[in-house]
Amino acid sequence: MMKITGYRALRTFHDWGRPVGDVNGFVSSGITEVPVVVLETDEGITGVGMGSHQDIDRLYPALDGQDPRAVSMLYDRMLARVFKAGHAGATFxxxxxxxxxLWDIKAKLAGEPLWRLLGGGDRFVAGYASGLDIALDDDQLASFYKTMAERGFSSGKLKGGRNVDDDNRRLGIIYEELRRNAAHPALMLDANESWNLKQAVRHIAAVEAVHDLTWIEEPLRRWDAAGHARLTRSIRAAVATGENLTGLEQYTPLFDAGAVDVVQAASVWGITHFLxxxxxxxxxxxxxxxxxxxANPAVAHAAAVIPNHLSAEVQDLGSPLGITIDVEYSDGGIVLGETPGVGVTIDEDEIATAAKTEASWLIKEGPHVRPDRAGLQLVAERAALPLA
Known part of the structure; x- marks a missing residue:
């Protein structure tokens, strides 16, 4: 029996080439940390995971000495390992x-790319462009979506929610750039949990008076099933949410309330969770x-095999330092490669050069730190963000 024998935690970074963030804040440098984990086995085959180092030391004992091919069992074993303190949040x-x-190892042992191991027959995954673009000026916004339009994308998502006039103007910029690929491009707006219910209704109504909005993303706090249910019945656009739910059980209230129209799952939470x-x-x-x-290209392999996949978020065409990903972006989506495993190859020598780089999402100005009184203001508008 093959056995898991250890792991190595590495750290590299991604240079986005632009400031990235949302209504809650942004990283002006455009450089963010990318944690990497290399899972080792007694047969010399390693698996690569990207996303987080959070609580790896607490989770790893659930894997130590186990056969890595038993992925589903080991997933539940990790959940059980942190059951008392809770798996939700960053631990997830x-x-x-x-x-x-684990999935990388399993697919490598089979000598197949993960999408084929999981039962997929088509390696194309439909996608939409998403610039994390709250801090881009109008010219930068147009340039990003022009680049994505050149790759065939006909759908785009704006980070907004602060100012209706700005959102309408910027959605129009995206629409014009994507029109080369569709007569009526799909437009989405992401408010990143910044509103209360009535702010959401008023803001979306004003946007829908100008644009045919495909969906509104994370309009309210992630757990507000009743609010999302009221909202989706009050607007034309679909309500999309779920990326910050850490565990299948957290979706149940939203499902039961009829509160979500497009179910989202963050790729950083892993393949088994997504499936x-x-x-x-x-x-x-x-x-x-x-x-x-x-942050986790492996989930695209899982997206290729499920029957209800709609579209996957494509935020950038590059990859982190020292990371090679066997994918192409064309025809408005992701074309998965034939490399066995999840298609991620690492160069540890190159990654070592990033050791002294200061790069994090967790800065006080960044999108992962919630602003004071978000969703608790009479007026949602705030002064324009300064650009770096």
């Missing part, structure tokens, strides 16, 4: 990173969209 990121590494969410959504005739494939 470490679990997802180890899960990716379970996708099939739970499929049982309710709901489409699924994975979020953030730059």
């Amino acid at each position: 990121g470490g679990l997802g990173t180890l899960d990716m590494a 379970r969410v996708a099939y739970a959504a499929h049982s309710r005739d709901l489409p699924v969209s994975p979020v953030g494939l730059t």
Whole structure:
């Protein structure tokens, strides 16, 4: 029996080439940390996971000495390992990173890319462009979506939610750039949990008076099933949410309340989680969209095999330092490669050069630190963000 014998935690970074963020804040340098985990076995085959180092030391004992091919069992074993303190939140990121590494090993042993191992027949995954673009000026915004239009994308998502006039103007910029590929490009708006219910209704109504909005993403706090249910009945656009739910059980209130129209799962939470969410959504005739494939490209392999995949978020065409990903971006989506495993190859020598780089999402100005009184203001507008 093959056995897991250890792991190595590495750290590299991604240079986006632009400031990245959302209504909550942004990283002006455009450089962010990318944690990497290499899972080792007694047969010399390693698995690569990307996403988080959170609580890896607590989770790893669930894997130590186990056969890495038993991915589903080991996923539940990791959940059980942290059951008492809870797997939700940041811990779920470490679990997802180890899960990716396990699937990488399993597919490498089979000599197949993961999408084929999982039963896929087509390596194309439909996608949409998403610039994490709150801090881009109008010219930068147009330039990003022009680049994505050149890759065939006909759908785009704007980070907004602060100012209706700005959102309408900027959605128009995206629309014009993507029109080369569709007479009526799909437009999405992401508010990143910044509103209360009535702010959401008023803001979306004003946007829908100008644009045919495909979906509004994370309009309210992630757990607000009643609010999302009221909202989706009050607007034309679909309500998309779920990327910050850490565990299948957290979706149940939203499903039961009829509160979500497009079910999302963040790629950083791993492959097994995405598959379970996708099939739970499929049982309710709901489409699924994975979020953030730059952070965890392996989930694109899972998206290729589920019956209810709608579109995957493509935020960037590059890859982190020392990381090679066997994918192409063309025809408005992701074309997965033939490399056995999840298609991620690492150069540890190159990654070592990033050791002294200061790069994090977790700065006080960044999108992962919630601003004071978000969703608790009479007026949502704030002064324009300064550009670096």
